[in-house]
Amino acid sequence: xxxxxxxxxxxxxxxxxxxxxxxxxxxxxxxxxxxxxxxxxxxxxxxxxxxxxxxxxxxxxxxxxxxxxxxxxxxxxxxxxx
Amino acid sequence: xxxxxxxxxxxxxxxxxxxxxxxxxxxxxxxxxxxxxxxxxxxxxxxxxxxxxxxxxxxxxxxxxxxxxxxxxxxxxxxxxxxxxxxxxxxxxxxxxxxxxxxxxxxxxxxxxxxxxxxxxxxxxxxxxxxxxxxxxxxxxxxxxxxxxxxxxxxxxxxxxxxxxxxxxxxxxxxxxxxxxxxxxxxxxxxxxxxxxxxxxxxxxxxxxxxxxxxxxxxxxxxxxxxxxxxxxxxxxxxxxxxxxxxxxxxxxxxxxxxxxxxxxxxxxxxxxxxxxxxxxxxxxxxxxxxxxxxxxxxxxxxxxxxxxxxxxxxxxxxxxxxxxxxxxxxxxxxxxxxxxxxxxxxxxxxxxxxxxxxxxxxxxxxxxxxxxxxxxxxxxxxxxxxxxxxxxxxxxxxxxxxxxxxxxxxxxxxxxxxxx
Numbered sequence: 189x190x191x192x193x194x195x196x197x198x199x200x201x202x203x204x205x206x207x208x209x210x211x212x213x214x215x216x217x218x219x220x221x222x223x224x225x226x227x228x229x230x231x232x233x234x235x236x237x238x239x240x241x242x243x244x245x246x247x248x249x250x251x252x253x254x255x256x257x258x259x260x261x262x263x264x265x266x267x268x269x270x
Numbered sequence: 271x272x273x274x275x276x277x278x279x280x281x282x283x284x285x286x287x288x289x290x291x292x293x294x295x296x297x298x299x300x301x302x303x304x305x306x307x308x309x310x311x312x313x314x315x316x317x318x319x320x321x322x323x324x325x326x327x328x329x330x331x332x333x334x335x336x337x338x339x340x341x342x343x344x345x346x347x348x349x350x351x352x353x354x355x356x357x358x359x360x361x362x363x364x365x366x367x368x369x370x371x372x373x374x375x376x377x378x379x380x381x382x383x384x385x386x387x388x389x390x391x392x393x394x395x396x397x398x399x400x401x402x403x404x405x406x407x408x409x410x411x412x413x414x415x416x417x418x419x420x421x422x423x424x425x426x427x428x429x430x431x432x433x434x435x436x437x438x439x440x441x442x443x444x445x446x447x448x449x450x451x452x453x454x455x456x457x458x459x460x461x462x463x464x465x466x467x468x469x470x471x472x473x474x475x476x477x478x479x480x481x482x483x484x485x486x487x488x489x490x491x492x493x494x495x496x497x498x499x500x501x502x503x504x505x506x507x508x509x510x511x512x513x514x515x516x517x518x519x520x521x522x523x524x525x526x527x528x529x530x531x532x533x534x535x536x537x538x539x540x541x542x543x544x545x546x547x548x549x550x551x552x553x554x555x556x557x558x559x560x561x562x563x564x565x566x567x568x569x570x571x572x573x574x575x576x577x578x579x580x581x582x583x584x585x586x587x588x589x590x591x592x593x594x595x596x597x598x599x600x601x602x603x604x605x606x607x608x609x610x611x612x613x614x615x616x617x618x619x620x621x622x623x624x625x626x627x628x629x630x631x632x633x634x635x636x637x638x639x640x641x642x643x644x645x646x647x648x649x650x651x652x653x654x655x656x657x658x659x660x661x662x663x664x665x666x667x668x669x670x671x672x673x674x675x676x677x678x679x680x681x682x683x684x685x686x687x688x689x690x691x
């Protein structure tokens with residue numbers, strides 16, 4: 189069953205917490221991964237791989253650069269999850 | 271004094287070793303003659319011929335938060351912990367630039383390891399095989415590269431004069447400190463954070479060193495396994511950890527009123543060109559490094575009262591080093607009290623030169639040299655003054671110097687000299 193927007197944001201919050209140590213409550217849709225959440229370019233790859241597994245979605249490398257905020261990633265996953 | 275021959279001093283020290291999580295606890299354990307060696311009770315060790323090692327007294331996971339630790343190889347974690355201690359010990363309150371007493375453009379790092387991020391490399395190969403390509407960590411390359419520890423410490427302190435990593439197996443840590451001394455001497459930097467680190471306690475390196483017949487297999491007596499110069503010595507015990515010092519031009523240290531532990535006099539270097547792993551048995555290669563030390567530095571062998579030997583507890587190497595000291599220094603060898611702290615720390619490979627430099631500097635500073643433990647029967651071929659059973663008081667008056675020897679597979683010989691101030 190496809191995840192809801194709320195479930196995706198919560199899932200991304202757990203992933204970002206695991207990778208960058210940011211408290212889950214600070215991971216909000218308007219937050220930038222690099223500027224607000226301490227996710228550097230290499231760690232972003234880890235976030236993407238973890239999100240792919242969790243939400244059963246493929247995120248090609250070329251699309252990763254467009255995922256600047258938690259909201260961008262949430263919309264992408266909502267649209268592409270199988 | 272011209273810019274190409276500046277005096278260099280030690281203003282900070284740091285370590286995390288099998289004996290303690292910092293330099294103070296390490297030093298205290300050395301003077302108490304404690305062994306940092308224990309049994310490897312991990313499942314992966316069960317089938318290995320060698321099931322002992324000198325594991326870090328404080329695991330770095332207790333110090334470095336997980337979000338940062340997962341991007342750092344264990345060797346870089348050790349280096350960072352030791353470097354932070356040394357940096358604070360030198361009296362700096364923040365990284366260069368933020369602390370106005372350090373100019374980032376005049377600050378360097380030279381931190382070496384013998385093997386680099388070997389546990390990262392092997393661990394990620396396991397991930398590749400078990401979980402697939404996509405799961406290989408994107409941090410793998412910066413974690414496994416041997417210059418990773420130096421670069422991470424450079425980022426931590428904001429070093430912009432140069433970040434370097436000389437690699438020469440078990441001489442790496444000392445080669446790093448020698449390189450750092452030269453950077454300051456020649457005017458390229460005012461301060462350099464330098465040392466060695468290693469984290470190779472993993473089944474593959476242990477199997478490989480074990481198959482070379484280089485390691486002690488005294489699995490039933492871990493604490494007695496590392497026994498340099500004893501007749502029953504049967505190979506080295508692998509250790510892990512890091513030793514890092516802050517080197518500074520004497521002028522810069524004086525200007526900011528820094529505490530000075532010792533003068534870093536300089537290095538002597540040579541290569542055996544004899545065999546890829548066997549030491550040259552007559553000690554001629556090592557003697558050449560010792561002579562080079564005297565020829566290229568303002569150092570009188572009459573001043574040298576202590577040698578922290580390389581002595582790893584191997585049958586051949588331990589003796590070659592002592593022969594070399596006699597060849598290079600003649601009768602002056604008689605007033606040198608010689609010890610191997612590897613009897614307690616095990617052999618930290620590329621980290622050894624860092625940790626043993628810390629021990630050598632503290633011996634000068636406190637005027638007491640640690641002993642060699644586990645000598646029950648001294649090898650009868652030995653005709654020099656080996657410190658055993660208890661620490662040795664060094665002369666309380668006058669200027670005294672001490673050496674730290676480090677040699678590595680590949681025939682690398684590096685000798686560092688420090689002197690009281």
